[in-house]
Amino acid sequence: MAAELTLRDVSLQFGGIKVLQDVGFVVEPGQIFGLVGPNGAGKTSLFNCISGHYKPTSGTVRIDDAEVQGARPATLAGHGLARTFQHPALQLHETVLENVLLGGHSRLPGSPLGWALRTPGTRRAEKAMRTEALDLLERNGLAWAAHLPADELSHGLHKGVELCRALLMKPKLLLLDEPAAGLPHAEVETLIATVRRLRAEDDVTVVIVEHHMGLIAALTDRVVVLDHGRTLMEGSAAEAQSDPRVIEAYIGKDAADDAA
Ligand SMILES: Nc1ncnc2c1ncn2[C@@H]1O[C@H](COP(=O)(O)OP(=O)(O)OP(=O)(O)O)[C@@H](O)[C@H]1O
Ligand SMILES: [Mg+2]
Structure with a gap:
């Protein structure tokens, strides 16, 4: 059974720096969920809070009925969690x-x-x-x-x-951090097919961080947009792409006003 992921009021602070503030959303079992936002928004940090690489300063992370914030990566594997990294570290x-x-x-x-x-x-x-x-x-x-x-x-x-x-x-919840970065166009198509097949055949919930909006639009049921560690909006990929707040976050307020 694909897992449900629930985040509630997740905050993360390093010294005086607020990296995440009160982030919350629910990823339903079997969904393909996108996590987007400009560089430095806190996407990887949020993945780290889910996968046990960071412990949130406050808030809860649940996989199905288990509260897992602060658990070790090895314990989380037992809950069916697997992830990839923005910067892969292979042997x-x-x-x-x-x-x-x-x-x-x-x-x-x-x-x-x-x-x-x-x-x-x-x-x-x-x-x-x-x-x-x-x-x-x-x-x-x-x-x-x-x-x-x-x-x-x-x-x-x-x-x-x-x-x-x-x-x-054989994860029940799979986190992918920028899987398309650095891939040539043809490989992105293969990746899209792979993730679609995963959902169809392997009964897994997938959360994807990606700047490649074509991939996000092609794959996701729902997205959350982060900016400066906060949730800017939640909705479909199409809603996110046309939301003035999201456009402003990506290109800056002055440019957004010029474009209007
Ligand atoms: N261990 C840490 N100590 C201090 N600051 C950190 C730490 N980890 C992350 N940060 C800060 O948190 C902020 C968010 O970084 P994060 O890597 O999560 O962003 P991101 O949304 O994944 O960006 P990108 O799209 O560039 O990968 C940045 O300002 C970063 O410097
Ligand atoms: Mg990142």
Whole structure:
């Protein structure tokens, strides 16, 4: 079952800097939800508050019925959460396949002793996980790179590898931070198809941070626009794109007045 994500009054402060102020919204199970806003609006910080990389100063984060603000990333994986990062951090000297397999650890059954002894059961599970990882790479157009060291791939392709790693966790809630940044146009189309297929086949709720408005318009059911750490508006992508407050936040008040 896809997860529901509920944020209520989430605030985040570093010293005197208010990074997020009273941000709240609900992402329904199975929705594709967009989080947009200008540079520095607080989008990545909000993802960090959901994924356990930051602890909100106040407010609550719920995944289904569980309150999870301040929980560790490993605990959140148990609630079905997986994410990708704006700046992917792969193990550069490991192969692409090994990097993807890191996402499967939380799903492997068996005891540490079984793994140390490499019992037939653990070897079978490992083999099945490798097959799944290769299948994900294939579906995302990266099968050719499976056995190359990650540092031989471009930044854009690292994002694809990270997506495969997140998908191997079989998430119920997936957070994608600028998945289209640095991708050529044709790859953006592949990404849109991938996310659509995820919703149709894998029963997962997806939250996407993206500056690529074509992708946001093509994929999302609903968006929240952040500006200076606050919610500017919530609605459809089309409503956001035509909202004067959003236009002003992106291009500045003077330019917005000139355009009017
Ligand atoms: N650990 C931190 N310590 C201090 N300030 C931080 C920290 N993390 C984020 N910030 C500040 O929070 C603000 C929001 O940053 P954030 O990276 O969340 O923005 P963003 O919306 O993701 O921007 P972009 O579109 O450029 O990725 C920035 O002013 C940033 O400097
Ligand atoms: Mg960011």
